[in-house]
Amino acid sequence: MPVPTATQCRSCGDSDGEVVLDLGRQPSWDRMPWADVPLPDPEFDLQMWFCRSCSLAQLRCDADGVDEMFAVEPxxxxxxxxxxxxxxxxxxxxxxxxxxxxxxxxxxxxxxxxxxxxxxxxxxxxxxxxxxxxxxxxxxxxxxxxxxxxxxxxxxxxxxxxxxxxxxxxxxxxxxxxxxxxxxxxxxxxxxxxxxxxxxxxxxxxxxxxxxxxxxxxxxxxxxxxxxxxxxxxxxxxxxxxxxxxxxxxxxxxxQRAAADAHELRDWLVAEHDAGRTVAAYGAASRSVPLICHAGLHSGLLRMVGDASPTKQGRRMPGTDIPVVTPDELVAARPDRVLLFLAELADEVRDSVPGIESAGGQWVLLDPAPRVLELSPAS
Ligand SMILES: [Zn+2]
Incomplete structure (x- = not known):
C-alpha cells in the first residue's frame, strides 16, 4: 500500500491543508556522521503540514531512510x-x-x-x-x-x-x-x-x-x-x-515566528565568544539538531557537544563541524558555559557531570532564550 506523502493526509487521506512550519533544508538529525566525514551532509525539506480536514499536523515529506539510534535513556x-x-x-x-x-x-x-x-x-x-x-x-x-x-x-x-x-x-x-x-x-x-x-x-x-x-x-x-x-x-x-x-x-x-527566534541563540553565542568565554553543550538529542542548524552554529561558536551515549561519541552534529564527545572530554575542555538543550535533565547532568561546575563552568538552560542556571548553594 502506498504511503501517503506530500499533500495527502497521513490519517484521513484528505489533501486540503497547508504548510504551517517550514524549516527549509535540514540534515537528517538521526544520521550523525563520524567526526572526520567532510561536510556538506545531505539535506532534506523539513516542513509541518496541517490537514484542515482532520487537524493532524504532520511531517510533509521525510528524509531518506531515517534510522533512529537508540540513546542512553535519560x-x-x-x-x-x-x-x-x-x-x-x-x-x-x-x-x-x-x-x-x-x-x-x-x-x-x-x-x-x-x-x-x-x-x-x-x-x-x-x-x-x-x-x-x-x-x-x-x-x-x-x-x-x-x-x-x-x-x-x-x-x-x-x-x-x-x-x-x-x-x-x-x-x-x-x-x-x-x-x-x-x-x-x-x-x-x-x-x-x-x-x-x-x-x-x-x-x-x-x-x-x-x-x-x-x-x-x-x-x-x-x-x-x-x-x-x-x-x-x-x-x-x-x-x-x-x-x-x-x-x-x-x-x-x-x-514559524518562534523558529525565527533561533537567531537569539546565535546572538548569545556571539556575545559569549566576544567576551572571551568558551561555550559547549550537553545532549546530542534529536531536538538539538534543528536548533543548531536553524541557528547556523559551528564549532567556532559552540565548541563541542557532550553526550553519554557511546553510539554518538566520535561523531559530529549533523550539518555542522561541532563534534560529539564523551562527558569526560567535555569536562577536560573546561568550558566556561555548557548549554543544556533539555532543561529537564538539569538535575541529572549536574549530578552525573559534576566536573563542569567544579572547574568553574556554569550550566545554561534554553527556555527558549539562554539563561544561566541558578546555582543552588554549594553542597
Ligand atoms: Zn487529515
Missing amino acids: RAVAEQSDRSIARLDAEGLVGPGRTVAEFGSPHGESWLARLAGRGMDALGDGDADRPADLVVDFYGLLHEPDQEAALSARVAALAPGGTLAMQMLSLGTVLVERQWYDLRHGHHAYWSLPALDAALRRHGLGVHRVFWYPMSGGTVLVTARRDPEPDAATLRLIEAERAAGVTDAAALRGL
Missing part, C-alpha cells in the same frame, strides 16, 4: 515511564493474568518488563493472534508514516473491552511552549488531543482519560477505549488545547 524519561505505569495501575488497567502488547520506540526502554513485573502477561511476536487487554504505545505512533494503518493495527490488537494507552508529546505543548524544534524527520505525526480523539472515533474508540506531566514541556498519557467516558479534567485538557489553537492553521503558523 533518568527523567525512565522516571516518567514509572509514573505513567503507576497511573495505568491506579486506573485499574494493570493486573495479574491480563495481557499487554506494546508498540514501542527508540525513545526509551520498553514498558513490557515493568508491566510483566506487575504480573501482566506480556505478548510478543509469536502472540499475534492473542488479543491484548492493554495496548501500550510509548512514542510508537509518531514513527509510523501511515497513521491510518498504524491506528488500525493498535485497535486490532485490543481485546474486547481493552484499553489503548499512549504516551506522547502533544501538539498543544509544541504550540504553547513554542517548541518548533520538535519537528523532525522520521516523526510523522504531531497529534493534538482534539485531533487524536476524532481519529480514534473513526476507529471505534475515543479518548477516555488524559494525564498531563511536565516532561519535555508537557507530556501526556492518553487512554482510549470503546464507549469512552472522559472526566471533567480530561475534557478541560482537550478544550485547553483547542483554545490554544491546535485546530487552527493560523495559530500554528506562530511556530
Whole structure:
C-alpha cells in the first residue's frame, strides 16, 4: 500500500491543508556522521503540514531512510515511564493474568518488563493472534508514516473491552511552549488531543482519560477505549488545547515566528565568544539538531557537544563541524558555559557531570532564550 506523502493526509487521506512550519533544508538529525566525514551532509525539506480536514499536523515529506539510534535513556524519561505505569495501575488497567502488547520506540526502554513485573502477561511476536487487554504505545505512533494503518493495527490488537494507552508529546505543548524544534524527520505525526480523539472515533474508540506531566514541556498519557467516558479534567485538557489553537492553521503558523527566534541563540553565542568565554553543550538529542542548524552554529561558536551515549561519541552534529564527545572530554575542555538543550535533565547532568561546575563552568538552560542556571548553594 502506498504511503501517503506530500499533500495527502497521513490519517484521513484528505489533501486540503497547508504548510504551517517550514524549516527549509535540514540534515537528517538521526544520521550523525563520524567526526572526520567532510561536510556538506545531505539535506532534506523539513516542513509541518496541517490537514484542515482532520487537524493532524504532520511531517510533509521525510528524509531518506531515517534510522533512529537508540540513546542512553535519560533518568527523567525512565522516571516518567514509572509514573505513567503507576497511573495505568491506579486506573485499574494493570493486573495479574491480563495481557499487554506494546508498540514501542527508540525513545526509551520498553514498558513490557515493568508491566510483566506487575504480573501482566506480556505478548510478543509469536502472540499475534492473542488479543491484548492493554495496548501500550510509548512514542510508537509518531514513527509510523501511515497513521491510518498504524491506528488500525493498535485497535486490532485490543481485546474486547481493552484499553489503548499512549504516551506522547502533544501538539498543544509544541504550540504553547513554542517548541518548533520538535519537528523532525522520521516523526510523522504531531497529534493534538482534539485531533487524536476524532481519529480514534473513526476507529471505534475515543479518548477516555488524559494525564498531563511536565516532561519535555508537557507530556501526556492518553487512554482510549470503546464507549469512552472522559472526566471533567480530561475534557478541560482537550478544550485547553483547542483554545490554544491546535485546530487552527493560523495559530500554528506562530511556530514559524518562534523558529525565527533561533537567531537569539546565535546572538548569545556571539556575545559569549566576544567576551572571551568558551561555550559547549550537553545532549546530542534529536531536538538539538534543528536548533543548531536553524541557528547556523559551528564549532567556532559552540565548541563541542557532550553526550553519554557511546553510539554518538566520535561523531559530529549533523550539518555542522561541532563534534560529539564523551562527558569526560567535555569536562577536560573546561568550558566556561555548557548549554543544556533539555532543561529537564538539569538535575541529572549536574549530578552525573559534576566536573563542569567544579572547574568553574556554569550550566545554561534554553527556555527558549539562554539563561544561566541558578546555582543552588554549594553542597
Ligand atoms: Zn487529515
